[in-house]
Amino acid sequence: MTKSNVIDLEGRESSIDPLTELLRTGARQLLQQAIGAELQELLSTHAERRLEDGRAGVVRNGFLPERQIQTGIGPVTVAIPKVRAKTGEPVTFRSALVPPYVRKTQSLEAALPWLYLKGISTGEMGAALDVLVGPEAKGLSASTVSRLKHAWAQEYQAWRDERLDKDRWVYLWADGVYSGLRAEQAKLCALVIIGVNERGEKHFLAIEDGVRESTQSWREVLLNLKSRGMHKPQLAIGDGAMGFWAALDEIYPETRQQRCWMHKTGNVLNCLPKSTQAKAKQALHEIWQAATREDAEKAFDLFITAYEPKYPKATLCLQKDREELMAFYDFPAQHWQSLRTSNPIESTFGTIRHRTKRSKGCLTRDGMLHMIFKLGMCAEKNWRRQRGFNSLAKVITGVKFKDGIEVTESDQVAA
DSSP: OOOSSSOOOOOOSSSSOHHHHHHHHHHHHHHHHHHHHHHHHHHHTTTTTOOOTTTSSSSEEEEEEEEEEEEEEEEEEOEEEEESSSSSSOOOOOOOOOOOTOOOOHHHHHHHHHHHHHHTTTHHHHHHHHHHHHHGGGOOHHHHHHHHHHHHHHHHHHTTOOTTTTSSSSEEEEEEEEEEEEEEEEEEEEEEEEEEETSSSSSEEEEEEEEOHHHHHHHHHHHHHHHTTOOOOOOEEEESSHHHHHHHHHSTTEEEEEEOHHHHHHHHHHTHHHHHHHHHHHHHHHHOOOOHHHHHHHHHHHHHHHHHTTTTHHHHHHHHHHHHHHHGGOOOOGGGHHHHSSSHHHHHHHHHTTTTTOOOOOOHHHHHOOOHHHHHHHHHHHHOOTTGGGGOOOOTTOOEEEEEEEEEHHHHHOO
16 A cells, blocks of 8 residues: 555544544444445356346355444444355355454455545545455455446435425525645535425535636526426525625526635735734624614624724725625524534535645546535435524515514514
């Protein structure tokens, strides 16, 4: 095994992050898929053995009793399939990945992230499987590994073709995710969209190649979502620097826009000297934490008055997205925590940014998308329902909110 790993598994943290969860929940599936690929290879070598009526002469014949392999991330249960020869000499299936008497491996924790983060390429996965169980895994052929790679690619493709019209998607979070991994001389980026439906369930809707974080790239992503049946979302949240917004104006022109306050705060502070950043950050915080739009507007104007004379670039950065920064005030207050930032995406992929580093070995773009897809599907299982989900139906039907509170008919008459 070479030492050009992309993985940098640092000291294990006490908290459970998405990547650790991926290792735990993905171990059994990975092993069963690998064993299934081995079995298919065995059956293919006996494909010419046929009965007189043309049926296969060597077939699957159930499973051996399940057994556990003790790993560094806990016990993983595996089921080894059996085969039966209906004609000719007997045939026995023996897994090179999980030999009959293997009961313990301390290396699974290192092997699994390598499989995902190194792009699931044939040569690299073979070496990682070698790490998994030791020298016995050298019996795994390139075709076995290719079957696994193909299976994961099919899972990703089936997911990105799923229909979206069975749900009403209320809010979208969009971001370009830079993983820290590289292909040739370019950083690898994926265009990611997460949506919340009318029941408050958050799901990944898009994970696409982000070779260009441009309007055209985002247009293609949104057109794909529309072709899969996604109706007009009520609000989209994201960083102000993306080409996403121009594409959104074209594909979903009625969708409101909310700029991420975390990104905006960082952009404004970058225009200020370090000596003033702490005070300026607090002043920005008072804008988006204000209880009403009126109070937020006052805090906004105060910031401009205080900093524009000396730092016009900082105030211009803030002013250019003024309306889009305040959009959340027209939605239920229980949703504000989620709507003010693109945190659902940031928190999901924060782990992978911290656990990867530059490597001489190149990761393919397809491999990166499959890795992000696997990580994302694992993280998605642990997401909580949107806070205040009972109000989502009102947002869909066009109920008006002012400063987070539903506007009643008596309020409208009084106005």
